[in-house]
Amino acid sequence: MIEAHNLSLSFPDGQQRLAVLQGISIRIGRGEWVALTGGNGSGKSSLIRIFNGLNRPSGGSLTAAGLDLRTPAARTAVKQKIQLVFQNPEAQTVGSTPFEDVAFGLENRGLAYGEMKERIERVLQQVGLSHKSAHKVSTLSGGERQRLAIASCIALEAEMIVFDEATSMLDPGGRQDILDLARQLWHQGTTVLWVTQQMEELADSPRIAVMETGRLVYDGDPRTLFYGSEIPDRLNWTPSPVITIGRLLQTQGWPLRHLPLTEADLEGIL
């Protein structure tokens, strides 16, 4: 899905250039779930904007969804295949009702009206919004707006969805809804890049990529990251309660079948 080699990105900064990304190489296979994390300003948004053609890298090469993004035509085409869901629920809706909002994205797809209507109804049903299809978007909650953004991604048949801290402005219930919906899409074959700074969300991801000052400093499994690397301490992460307990048990020499990452893991070993 993504094949990036030695990507760099820099911006003019007076007489010099400000390096925002340096030497990023990463491969994300079709159907994978990858969590991407890193502190504020580490370059996460800049990188994902390169993946879907919004930013042009200053150096390196990139194939995304089978397209070599060196040409403007490929950078336009990739925007449909790799969709972004942003942090701010209010910033990504254009229609005045959920139905119109999803229809807006489909407008240039050349679908007959009946087919378009059927597709919109299906995706609104999938995200649990069919009963609000004709409501004013302005009356939807933050979580409902995020679900609407996801409905548009599904309607456009996105091959990969990048959730850029898409749950950070939601309450715990809304956050869980979006995570569940993302997991459902993943199980159905969509590639997911889940950008987060939430420790619980990281610990529950099969693969984690960590960025620090424009570089990829870790790409691997969560157990090695949380129990076998110096990265969480170096980046001053506050570990989740489960990992705090796991580390305590580890340092006290308890014979553990596995080091716990999630509450379910902890229940399994206690």
Ligand SMILES: Nc1ncnc2c1ncn2[C@@H]1O[C@H](COP(=O)(O)OP(=O)(O)OP(=O)(O)O)[C@@H](O)[C@H]1O
């Ligand atoms: N168009 C631009 N011109 C100049 N600098 C930029 C531009 N876009 C991003 N940057 C800089 O690049 C760095 C990385 O920003 P980016 O938004 O990618 O980080 P991030 O990890 O997504 O941060 P956050 O978690 O705060 O959203 C920052 O220092 C930012 O100021």
